Amino acid sequence: MRSNGWRPSMPDDRLPPAIVLSSHLAAMGTIRCLGVAGIPVVNVHYADSDFAHVSRHVRQRIPSPHPEHDEDGFVETLIDAGRRFGRGLIIPANDATLGVVSRRKAELEPHHVVAADDWSIVERVIDKRHTYELAHRIGVPAPRTDTPATRADAERIAETFLFPCLVKPRVSHRYAELFRAKLARVHDRGELLHEYDRAAAEGIEVMIQEYIPGDDRQSYNYDAYRAHGGSIEYTAQKLRLAPPEFGLPRVVVSRAAPHLLEPARQLLDALGYSGYSCTEFKVDPRDGVAKLMEVNARVNRSVLHPLASGINFPAILYRDLMLGQPPDTPKPYPGRAYWIDLAGDVRYSVRGWRTEGLSWRDYLRPYTGRKVFAVGDGFDIMPFLKRSFGTLATRWRRVRGAVSGSGGGSDVAA
Numbered sequence: 001m002r003s004n005g006w007r008p009s010m011p012d013d014r015l016p017p018a019i020v021l022s023s024h025l026a027a028m029g030t031i032r033c034l035g036v037a038g039i040p041v042v043n044v045h046y047a048d049s050d051f052a053h054v055s056r057h058v059r060q061r062i063p064s065p066h067p068e069h070d071e072d073g074f075v076e077t078l079i080d081a082g083r084r085f086g087r088g089l090i091i092p093a094n095d096a097t098l099g100v101v102s103r104r105k106a107e108l109e110p111h112h113v114v115a116a117d118d119w120s121i122v123e124r125v126i127d128k129r130h131t132y133e134l135a136h137r138i139g140v141p142a143p144r145t146d147t148p149a150t151r152a153d154a155e156r157i158a159e160t161f162l163f164p165c166l167v168k169p170r171v172s173h174r175y176a177e178l179f180r181a182k183l184a185r186v187h188d189r190g191e192l193l194h195e196y197d198r199a200a201a202e203g204i205e206v207m208i209q210e211y212i213p214g215d216d217r218q219s220y221n222y223d224a225y226r227a228h229g230g231s232i233e234y235t236a237q238k239l240r241l242a243p244p245e246f247g248l249p250r251v252v253v254s255r256a257a258p259h260l261l262e263p264a265r266q267l268l269d270a271l272g273y274s275g276y277s278c279t280e281f282k283v284d285p286r287d288g289v290a291k292l293m294e295v296n297a298r299v300n301r302s303v304l305h306p307l308a309s310g311i312n313f314p315a316i317l318y319r320d321l322m323l324g325q326p327p328d329t330p331k332p333y334p335g336r337a338y339w340i341d342l343a344g345d346v347r348y349s350v351r352g353w354r355t356e357g358l359s360w361r362d363y364l365r366p367y368t369g370r371k372v373f374a375v376g377d378g379f380d381i382m383p384f385l386k387r388s389f390g391t392l393a394t395r396w397r398r399v400r401g402a403v404s405g406s407g408g409g410s411d412v413a414a
Contacts, residue, residue, distance in 0.1 A: 011040040011059060017088040018042070018318050019081060019112065021067075021097035023050035025341065025374055028383055029304030030093050030314045031057050035380075036307070037315035042085055044077065044097075051387040056380050060085060067100040068174075075104050082111030089322045091115045091299060091314065095126055095173040098298045113321050117297060121271055125297040129170045129207055131267075135292045138270050140263045141284075142292040143210040154196040157208045158189040166209040167195040172294075175204050182246055185211065212291055215357070216241045218283040219249075220257050220290065222264040223306060225276045225316050228326050232316065234306045235260055239366070242344035244352060250344035251366050252302050254309045254337045259283075259290050267295065276317050278303075301374075305339035306332075308372045338366040341374040343388065 018034045020027050023045035034041050035057025042060040043053040046067070053061045062081055065073035078090060078101070090112045092098040102122040105114050116122060124130035135142040146161075147170070148154040168183040169175030176182060184195040192208065199206045212218075219238040224231050235257035241247040264279045278300035280293040299314065306313055310333045319325040349356075349363050376384030 019088040021092045022094045023052040027093035028052040033314040051383045054382040145209045170205045222260045222279045242348045250341045252339040302339045308337035309333040338371040
């Protein structure tokens, strides 16, 4: 299960540590990018389903409280890490940790460098309502989006939308933890109000959004590191999602996407955003226009992918913020490169090979090209094993729970 295109390096212990927060796929990619660049890594982990902390690239592992269940305890853990390992670079790898370190940046900065923009900017990204409002205001194409404040608002909005449409959370990670889904597609007024009520009962604010049709291959990523008045950019096309259409990426390919550059730059300029981000678009087959899906103000799930093309965003971030080495624009690998979440791809390819409309050649092509695996790799196998055994254990608990009537656990990963 060896990826092409890179080899591990011994960490230089003379360097200050990179402190990666959380321990799922985005953290895994970040840890591996830092590790192959010889940067020592400390991982702060807190969830039962964590697996990235067992990577061979992690020098120190720190268990912590959940950042949203015990924010003060989480912040104290990070401050204590500064006492133990010295001033490091804090890299949040999910929205839960991003929100905390951005809000508490002033407390953390005496102890660490924080790779997160100010809360006045980050809040407008984490709360998707603000992102869409900004996009509409500055003319970046985006789906029609309305935000109900009350059930009466939801009833009124339901009368004005074409179906199917989407019920989406304003803050996505909390919704995913509860419902194990990114959103709900609804087909009539009754379903819309049911999904609104279900979210409202949990204190989750939602948006009603126009449904953009099209298969997984209409979705794109625009990755960028913006600093010193310039930007390093990388674009990629999503080929397969888990589950299809509304899921998380399971196969992504590097691809020039010039149609994304202007709207992505315009949006990040309007936000005043600096640092690394990933902006997601979907091309609307009805008019051929790329519509904004979301902005991630942190390392994203497939941050390892650009490494297969010769661009190491986490290492660029580290060298700029910790070593004062402004980035030079790298020369990307000229051919195609793939990112594959093996577990997700195998599961949904087997499940959907009759319905996804893909040939066996389509399924196998990414595995024969230049690639990186999201978790499993011949140089760093332990995270793959831990994730696999954890998934099997979760599914076994669900089966037992279904048989006994006691319910099952959740395997949602950020």
